Amino acid sequence: MTDISAIVAEVSVLKQRLDLAQLSYRDSSLKSRREIVILKRLITRLAVACRGLDNDLDTTLHAITHDLEQPLEISRLIPRLAIVERLVIQQADVIQHQNKQLQHHINQRGQTLLRYQGLPTSLQRDLNNILNQPSLTLLNNHQHILRLLELYERSIKLIAANNNGTRLLSDNQQHFEINLVAELQHLITEIDFTNEQGEQLFTIRHQLAQGVDQATLLTLLLQVLRLIVSGTHAERHTSQRFLNTLNSDLASLKKNTAKTASSFSVLHQHRHDFNTNISTMVTNINQKIEAQNTTDTPPLSLENITQELQQLALRNSQLEQREQALIEQLNHNDNKVQQLQQQTHSYHQRLSQQEQNIFRDKLTLTYNRNAFDDRLEHEYQRWLRYQNPLLLMLIDIDNLSHLNKNYGHHAGDKALKIIAQTINQHLNPTDFIARFNDDAFMLLITDINQQQRHQTVQHIRTAVTQLPLHFKGQSVSMSVSISTSFFTHNDTPKNVIDRIETTLRHAQSQRCNIVTHYN
Secondary structure (H helix, E strand, C coil), rough: CCCHHHHHHHHHHHHHHHHHHHHHHHHHHHHHHHHHHHHHHHHHHHHHCCHHHHHHHHHHHHHHHHHCCCCCCCHHHHHHHHHHHHHHHHHHHHHHHHHHHHHHHHHHHHHHHHHHCCHHHHHHHHHHHHCCCCCCCCHHHHHHHHHHHHHHHHHHHHHHHHHHHHHHHHHHHHHHHHHHHHHHHHHHCCCCCHHHHHHHHHHEEEEHCCCHHHHHHHHHHHHHHHHHHHHHHHHHHHHHHHHHHHHHHHHHHHHHHHHHHHHHHHHHHHHHHHHHHHHHHHHHHHHHHHHHHHHHCCCCCCCHHHHHHHHHHHHHHHCCCCCHHHHHHHHHHHHHHHHHHHHHHHHHHHHHHHHHHHHECCCCCCCHHHHHHHHHHHHHHHHHHHCEEEEEEEEEECHHCCCCCCHCCHHHHHHHHHHHHHHEEEEECCCCCEEEECCEEEEECCCCCHHHHHHHHHHHHHHHHHCCCCCCCEEEECEEEEEEECCCCCCCCCHHHHHHHHHHHHCCCCCCCCCEEEE
């Protein structure tokens, strides 16, 4: 009985140990499976991370990854793992060698960029930081490559910006020169010097129209300034001389007038005394005659009367001489006044002509840009107040530059004058035409509807194309491109001008002899 109890106790102990062993085995199995899962996941991720380094390695890793997903024993993967180990070792050597070469190329490219002239200080500092940092791993080299590419990109953008700036500066300079030539020609046309300076300015204008280089342009600009100063001095000298002459003549006239007035006052007093003496003498004679008739007084002495009459006659002759001298002085003063009046009238006419020339284009005899600006501002204010139709029409002569080039600028000037006259013939008296620039005219028309606008445009186009122009024995046909726009809503003069200029420029880029209407 005791033996059985001992056996039962021992069996119980053994059972407990077995249970503990089973629990321990189960824990070990779970731990082992969990570790296997972690290892499989790690191997799979490493395979993904190493993808692209080597084709053989990629193939082997792909096969291992596939097998790891299957319920196979790990021992079957040992041969492939050995292959992977060998390939990884080989790839490590290759990567190390490539890493050294990559580091060498990075340094070379960095030094090349660093030697570029004009590199900003900040970019040089960033480049030196890259070159001075050690690159022990391939990842570091990749980061350095990306950073180096960024610096190269910044450098390229900087170089491109500098080139664009240089090109833009050149384009702006060319545009400035073109505008300067146009403004200089426009300025010369508005200067009304009738002396030698005027002829020289007209010669310079033709020279500018033929085209000049930058150095010649600056020389001509200085010459124009000198001629303007010289012409202004000449005009001032002429005006000063006229004013001095006028002042001297007026002073002399004033002096003579004062002298004449004083002489007239004295003469008037003498004439009064003379008349008084005559009256006194007549009274005395009458009294003596009456006394002789009533009393026995002695007869009158004719000798005394004759002497008194002779004295009076002498005084009368002297007074007549003085009166004649005063009349001659008055006639002289009157002639002086007439001369001054003629000089003043002539000078006034010249000033009026100069004032007209300020607002007239000398070549086409139409109004110039200054007159157009003044008239446009006036009509714009009327439009704001009354909202009557107000139309701007830009007429640009097609290919005028080709005409100047092929037949000379005299031909171009002649064509401008003829076309201006032709346009004028199709305008109403209230319409306003001005030369807007070298080859364009601007019309300002009020109280016009769209149908009338269309008719005016067509009449002008047809008339210009039918002009019988001949240059150097050849028949030349001309045409115009026209852009029009009414003032609407919140328009300003600048907006409307910009609008029709832009519209016409875009239309002329397609073809000539074209009409555009902005509605």
